[in-house]
């Protein structure tokens with residue numbers, strides 16, 4: 001049994017050696033960080049003494065080196081526990097860690113969890129303070145906490161180990177990643193998203209990005225409270241959604257676009273029928289009357305793909321009041337604009353762009369992809385008549401996500417789309433510890449669409465547009 005399971009005799013292994021391999025020079029410094037992170041873990045982990053957490057991290061690294069991981073899947077639970085118990089007790093003895101039998105049992109259970117679950121990243125998945133997990137080859141794992149990336153002392157044994165764990169994760173939703181299909185983007189059962197790229201497309205080995213599903217999506221109130229935007233801006237956006245003004249949320253990856261779209265949708269009347277279109281369903285609309293559509297990737301033979309454009313066309317036959325596009329990224333842009341100008345006002349989408357102007361340029365390019373041979377000016381007029389607001393979001397250098405601009409599209413002048421900024425975030429400086437200082441301000445321009453709001457009895461205080469003082 002032991003032969004199948006262990007590669008070397010435990011006692012012969014020098015613990016320090018196996019821990020501080022040349023691959024991981026940052027280990028000691030990082031151990032402290034991990035310690036802090038683990039302190040915030042769920043109840044069970046909190047029971048572990050801090051010296052134990054340290055020992056566990058070392059032990060886990062050692063076990064990965066020692067164990068024949070493939071054999072683990074073939075063992076019964078009892079067998080595995082028996083083997084791990086032996087290894088752990090030896091380790092505890094060798095490291096002179098003082099444990100009573102209850103503590104030892106608990107320790108063994110923890111180690112087992114990590115071996116049989118999702119391996120070294122299991123604690124990261126459980127840690128509620130971690131929002132993203134980024135595996136950069138088997139040697140490095142980064143996490144995002146509070147908007148900041150940090151390297152964590154978690155390591156995989158080798159590439160095969162990463163692949164094994166990754167296939168365990170994507171296998172649960174009926175997908176797999178291998179050489180013939182080296183890229184996978186999937187939504188997991190809990191709503192988390194995973195993107196995997198392996199060789200040959202990932203040159204140095206597997207790249208895995210996991211965006212953990214946030215159980216409690218930020219609602220509008222919470223976004224205001226944490227300072228993502230100011231009250232008068234919130235009031236205007238809320239009014240615009242109620243008054244069925246079509247809008248685009250623009251920003252970079254992870255800027256908070258989906259989050260804002262979700263929060264904004266809460267102001268749509270419950271009586272309206274919504275159809276959502278996404279590459280990987282992640283919106284969590286609270287309305288009762290929502291139909292969710294999701295694209296399908298092609299099969300291994302390259303067949304059966306269903307793209308956003310087809311979903312959009314289909315959505316139009318489903319009698320929606322509004323269509324919500326999780327992220328517009330290609331030819332479907334044309335159909336979306338079409339929908340927005342033909343009775344589906346108040347439709348919304350996010351777009352990947354660095355400024356409101358950039359968003360329009362990209363949209364124009366996307367419409368071009370539909371292959372309809374439209375002139376530049378007709379594409380632009382189409383955009384100008386379909387979309388009325390562009391909200392720009394940014395993840396600033398301190399990791400905070402903020403709304404940085406609200407702009408209104410007012411029409412065309414010649415062949416240029418006219419756009420005016422209503423609100424903006426003005427940076428005023430940076431604190432010594434890197435926090436971005438700044439304030440939300442009105443530009444002094446009153447949006448034209450205010451009339452639509454007034455017609456529906458939605459009042460916005462004229463003071464909101466006073467440029468004299470911060471909002």
Ligand SMILES: Nc1ncnc2c1ncn2[C@@H]1O[C@H](COP(=O)(O)OP(=O)(O)O)[C@@H](O)[C@H]1O
Pocket residue numbers: 131214218223226228251252253254255256257258259260400401402
């Ligand atoms: N205003 C915000 N403040 C803090 N965190 C946010 C904010 N908006 C979003 N987040 C978090 O940032 C991450 C990325 O948000 P998401 O909306 O998915 O970004 P995007 O759609 O732009 O890629 C999520 O974990 C989300 O919970």
Ligand SMILES: [Mg+2]
Pocket residue numbers: 257258259327350
């Ligand atoms: Mg998104």
